Amino acid sequence: MPSTVPDSLDGWWCDSSTEYAFVGFSYEVTACQSRSTLNSEFKDIRETFDGRYVRLYGACDRTGFYDDVIDAAWNNGLGVHALIWFGFEGGSEWKDRRDNLIDTLWNNPKAKFVTRAVQFGSEPLYDYVLDPSDLAGNIWEFKWNIEDLGIPVTISELAYGYQVRGGAQIVLDSIDVLDAHILPYFSQTASTGDAAWKDVNNDLNWFIDHAAGRKIWFSQNGWPSTHYSGVEPNSPDAVADVDNEERYYKLLESKCEFFKSVAGGGVGWFWHIYADWQEPGYGLYAESGKTKFDFKPRTEC
Template sequence: MTRLETIQNMYGWAGFVYALDACKSRSDMAAVFAAMKAKGARSIITFDYCDNAAFGRDLLNAVNDSDIYIFPQHYSYENNFKNAGLDIPVSISELAYGWQQAGDFSAVQNALDLFMINNFPYFAQNAEEGGSSSTWSKFINDMNYYVSIANGKPLVVTQTVWPSNEDEFAPNSPNIVVNAQSGQDNWNLWMVIVPIFSNPTTSCGCGEIGMIKW
């Protein structure tokens, strides 16, 4: 079974994201990946970029040392992996809004092995409280959009959050509730959402999605 076929049969929570911009050593990355695996992670998603010619090999070796799957999120790595004959699915992670504003994205769309999704109901124009029905509706609407552009490729939710304050992420809705309780309510909503997507036979009212729920 290829890694992509494995992804297509994975459901539920799968792992963590990991930033590459610090350009860590092979041993440092392997230690972090091993700690992630010890917490139940099956996979890691990378983001950002390390401008070091030798880093790509260190990253792959660290993954191999840790015996964990990797989803390289940076589009520029695609040719390096595929030309080397490596069985590593490649993707990028983006908001639905980013795709909708991108114009002709067919070249990227066709190059991806799977779609990694930033799904943030927090940024919706009509966002209210973290556990509200509008939060669920926005999440499902974005998932339906990804179904429409994915052409049957796997969908992986890679990032979602409901902050407890507005210091770093300014909301777009005048009616939003941004505090610790709203964040907790959003987490509680996730505890409902994840089991729905953990079972591929369960209907979620969001189209036919063969996906990992991240």
């Protein structure tokens, strides 16, 4: 990062065509990590794994938390895919999160140089937190509020989330990039991590068909190392263990050239999630603090 904050975003971000293959980690923030923890773990993402970005997941409502995220990202040369979190219980807390994020994006001088995109919800269609027309209207309003900051806005969503809402074209028309949830473990035909490509490709093809040339990210993307209550597979053949978590990672690695070729700048994928203490089973790091397997992802091919 430069020693002072630039005056303009001109030439700041790399061309999206260079942002394919592995780009970083989903990072759960419900623990409201301290500034020192954010700095330490963001440094690890950048230096150990060559990550470019962190994609926030969950919510921390502590005052100033996103300022801490911005500082940690700036200090470590990372960008952030921010998130307005609706949660699973209903309620209107998301409105305060939206408004607080707008304030931070305008008032923190580093914010627009760190915030690569804002996700207006994680699976808001699948969870039906708002009617698609209401969701689209809120997205447009949010975009108007940050229009001069040059930050793309999207939702982070399953292909099925769009499909079950009739395609939700009104939402597709409101977003700038497509953040795709790719979770083949939950397919009705799931078996092992290395056999997941058919399901991954089916969902990816849906996003390609509806992207209209826009950038696609695999924002929530992974395979769990263990079953856990409340998040059960839909196939009796789905195998959740460390070996299959690694097999899925290697499957993604084997498709680097294909991801590079996708229109809109290729497909950049996040690993969901940084550590098991953030979300059990999905982390690269086990509860022991050690990585479950050798993870040296390709960032180019």
